[in-house]
Amino acid sequence: AAQEGFDAADVEGALEEAGHGPLPVLAVVGRPNVGKSTLVNRILGRREAVVEDRPGVTRDRVTYEAEWAGRRFKVVDTGGWEQDVFGIDASVAAQAEFAIEAADAVVFVVDAKVGATDTDEAVVKLLRRAGKPVVLCANKVDGPSGEADAAMLWSLGLGEPHPVSALHGRGTGDMLDAVLEALPEAPAQSFGGTVGGPRRIALIGRPNVGKSSLLNKVAGEERVVVNELAGTTRDPVDELIELGGTTWKFVDTAGIRRRVHLQEGADYYASLRTAAAVEKAEVAVVLIDSSESISVQDQRIVTMAVEAGRAMVIAYNKWDTLDEERRYYLEREIETEMGQVAWAPRVNVSAQTGRHMEKLVPAIETALAGWETRIPTGRLNAFLGEIVAAHPHPIRGGKQPRILFGTQAGTKPPRFVLFASGFLEAGYRRFVERRLREEFGFEGTPIHISVRVRE
Ligand code: GDP
Ligand code: GDP
Numbered sequence: 001a002a003q004e005g006f007d008a009a010d011v012e013g014a015l016e017e018a019g020h021g022p023l024p025v026l027a028v029v030g031r032p033n034v035g036k037s038t039l040v041n042r043i044l045g046r047r048e049a050v051v052e053d054r055p056g057v058t059r060d061r062v063t064y065e066a067e068w069a070g071r072r073f074k075v076v077d078t079g080g081w082e083q084d085v086f087g088i089d090a091s092v093a094a095q096a097e098f099a100i101e102a103a104d105a106v107v108f109v110v111d112a113k114v115g116a117t118d119t120d121e122a123v124v125k126l127l128r129r130a131g132k133p134v135v136l137c138a139n140k141v142d143g144p145s146g147e148a149d150a151a152m153l154w155s156l157g158l159g160e161p162h163p164v165s166a167l168h169g170r171g172t173g174d175m176l177d178a179v180l181e182a183l184p185e186a187p188a189q190s191f192g193g194t195v196g197g198p199r200r201i202a203l204i205g206r207p208n209v210g211k212s213s214l215l216n217k218v219a220g221e222e223r224v225v226v227n228e229l230a231g232t233t234r235d236p237v238d239e240l241i242e243l244g245g246t247t248w249k250f251v252d253t254a255g256i257r258r259r260v261h262l263q264e265g266a267d268y269y270a271s272l273r274t275a276a277a278v279e280k281a282e283v284a285v286v287l288i289d290s291s292e293s294i295s296v297q298d299q300r301i302v303t304m305a306v307e308a309g310r311a312m313v314i315a316y317n318k319w320d321t322l323d324e325e326r327r328y329y330l331e332r333e334i335e336t337e338m339g340q341v342a343w344a345p346r347v348n349v350s351a352q353t354g355r356h357m358e359k360l361v362p363a364i365e366t367a368l369a370g371w372e373t374r375i376p377t378g379r380l381n382a383f384l385g386e387i388v389a390a391h392p393h394p395i396r397g398g399k400q401p402r403i404l405f406g407t408q409a410g411t412k413p414p415r416f417v418l419f420a421s422g423f424l425e426a427g428y429r430r431f432v433e434r435r436l437r438e439e440f441g442f443e444g445t446p447i448h449i450s451v452r453v454r455e
Contacts, residue, residue, distance in 0.1 A: 004404040005454040006419050011407075014417045014452045018409035022309065023065065024183045025279050027076045027099035030109035031119045035139040039109060039166035040064065040077040043176065062275045063308070068176045073183055074279070076102060078272065096123050098255060101237055102276035105133045105182040107175075108158065109166075112138035112149040116156055124156055133182035136161045137175055142168055198240060198249040199368060202277035203256060204305065205287030206297045207270060210317040211256045213351035214287065218243060218360075219250075238280075244361035252277040278304055282412070283311035283367050283444075285360070290316040290330050290348070294337040302341055306446045309413045311371035312344045313363045313444060320350040343370075343437060345444050367444025372411050375440055381405055383439055384418070391435075393428050403432070404454070415448040424451050 028036050028043075043066050066075045078099045100106055108127060110120055127134050138150035141163035150163035162175040203211050219241050239253045255273040278284055284305035288298050305312050322330065334346075345363040349356045375383075384406050393401045401422030409415045418424070418432070433449055436442065 004419070005421075006404075006452070010452065011419070014419070014450070015407065015409045018415045018417045018448065018450050022412065023072050023074045024104040024185065025063075025074045025076060025102055026066075026105050026107060026179060026183060027078065027096075027103035028107045028109060029078050029096040029099055029123060030137075031111070031117065031123075034109045034111040034114075035166040036109050037077060039107070039137065039139065039164070039172070040075055042166050042169060042172050043068070043075055062272050063279065069180060071180055071183075071185075076272075076275065076279070096126055098252070098272050098276040100126060100130045100132060101252065102279040103132055104184050105135065105179065106130075107135050107137050107179060109137045109139050110153055110156070110161075111140050112146055112153060112161070112163065113140045115149065115152055120156065124158060127158070134158050135175060135178045135182055137166075138163045139166050141165055141171065143170075198247045199283065199364075200238075200249045200251050200281045201364065202251050202274075202281035202284045202305075202310075203253075203287065204274045204277055204284055204301055205289075205317075206295070206301060209287040209289040210351045211287055214315070214317065214349070215239075215250065215253055215256055217351045217354060217357060244358070246361070248364075251280040274301055274304055275308075278308045278310055281310060282371070283313065283364055284308075285313045285315055285364065286344075287315050287317050289318055291318045291321040291326065294330075294333045299337060302338070306341065309446055309448070311364075311367035311413070311445050312341065313360070313367050314338070314341065314344045314346050315360065315363075316346065316348045317351055319348045319355055320353045343443060343445070363444070370441060370443045370445040371413050373414055373440065373442060373445075374411050375408050375414075377407050380408060380416075383436075387432065387435055391431065393422075393424060396422075396425075401453075413445045413447055414442060416450070418449060418451045420451050420453050423453055 028040055030036050044064055045066075062077055064075045064077065066073055076099045078096060106127060108123065110116060136153060136156065136158045138153050138161040141147060141150050142165045146165075147163050150161045153161035162171060162178060164171040164175050166172065203215060205211055219239060237254050238249050238251045240247050240249055242248075252273065255277065286298075286302055286305060288294060302312070302314070316330070316334075345366050347356055347359045347363050349360065384403050388403050393403075399422055401420055401424055403424070404419045404421055406416055406418040409417050416436070424432075429449060429451065433447060436447065436449075
């Protein structure tokens with residue numbers, strides 16, 4: 001509907017842009033030094049993002065939003081972990097496995113100048129087993145003379161090798177066209193409540209906070225329904241666990257059970273695991289070790305879940321260890337360090353004693369409900385009208401920007417578009433978000449607000 005200087009096309013365009021739910025995920029995998037990071041940079045169309053020349057540098061960012069030919073998707077870069085932790089085959093396989101698991105399609109990068117190696121063959125096996133669409137990138141084909149090298153890679157049995165120079169950009173457009181063909185419009189795992197099967201939970205947190213203990217507690221005391229992927233020799237990737245009368249899917253429990261500790265590269269591995277689990281999940285349960293100070297790493301993990309737009313519950317674990325003094329300081333830390341996610345339901349648990357385990361499910365349900373909340377347009381606009389009347393935007397340069405109307409463009413998480421007569425300052429946007437939460441709840445979910453300004 002055309003309103004107050006916005007025509008229908010403006011409104012539709014804004015809704016389209018803001019309304020997308022979770023994006024499909026593309027994983028870029030391959031041996032070290034084949035050019036994965038260079039290719040990811042090429043896909044992102046900017047230089048700053050990924051390449052880091054020092055080997056073994058811990059990178060905590062592993063997923064990026066990309067766009068090609070008007071379609072948006074997420075890219076998971078696995079280039080950050082180049083340590084020979086368990087021998088090269090195992091380490092490449094381990095990192096590729098998580099990324100493939102979380103992906104809707106995979107770009108497998110091979111160095112065409114080197115040709116297919118045993119490690120490449122090992123990754124091919126993983127790819128076959130996963131059954132995800134694969135685009136084979138024959139990289140380092142910097143000129144026509146390299147095309148023959150690329151053709152040799154037909155031998156991998158993954159279909160047509162796409163000759164590419166990630167460094168110079170040669171062939172990357174054609175390859176990305178093939179990627180878009182392989183990539184579904186939306187993530188394969190449906191993000192629905194009733195139609196999508198069991199709700200998906202990611203149990204995340206830095207090493208030693210108690211993830212495997214908590215998993216064992218909930219899986220041990222309750223009935224483990226089925227383990228998926230019967231017939232394969234590896235650990236189950238996800239586990240179905242019945243809790244509170246409902247079956248839940250705990251994603252990527254293999255990553256929790258198969259512990260990687262203290263080796264170099266373990267941090268990156270942990271980040272990749274966390275990112276992959278978050279992508280697969282609808283709700284993240286972030287575990288914090290309440291016996292220790294809340295750390296930057298804890299905050300980073302919280303941020304990952306928020307940026308991914310997932311519902312979130314924060315579980316303060318090891319509650320059995322707290323004395324009165326630590327409890328006092330913990331509350332102060334929560335106020336100062338976790339203030340930006342004060343909307344997340346909080347449970348104080350002990351995976352060891354089982355304390356308050358029964359509060360976990362209601363907290364998760366609350367967060368999922370917030371994540372899926374849709375506010376009818378009429379109600380939203382009545383509310384916005386009240387805000388504008390009672391708390392108008394401050395006057396700037398003789399003008400007073402005003403929210404004209406708004407609409408909810410999507411859910412999971414809730415996304416709003418506000419149409420305004422002028423630029424709304426960050427402080428005012430935060431105020432609107434705070435008031436939205438006071439009015440409508442949105443417990444346990446991030447919310448997105450974008451603003452369209454009338455030309
Ligand atoms: P990763 O370990 O797979 O992420 O590999 P990087 O992206 O870090 O690249 C490894 C090395 O290969 C770097 O020195 C890159 O500059 C180089 N490289 C990447 N792509 C190309 C390419 O298309 N052509 C050439 N000649 N070199 C490339
Ligand atoms: P993960 O690395 O996050 O999977 O952590 P673990 O589950 O392996 O736990 C790390 C350590 O913390 C182990 O020694 C556990 O026994 C201990 N732990 C886990 N949960 C609790 C808890 O609630 N209370 C206490 N006291 N110790 C715990």
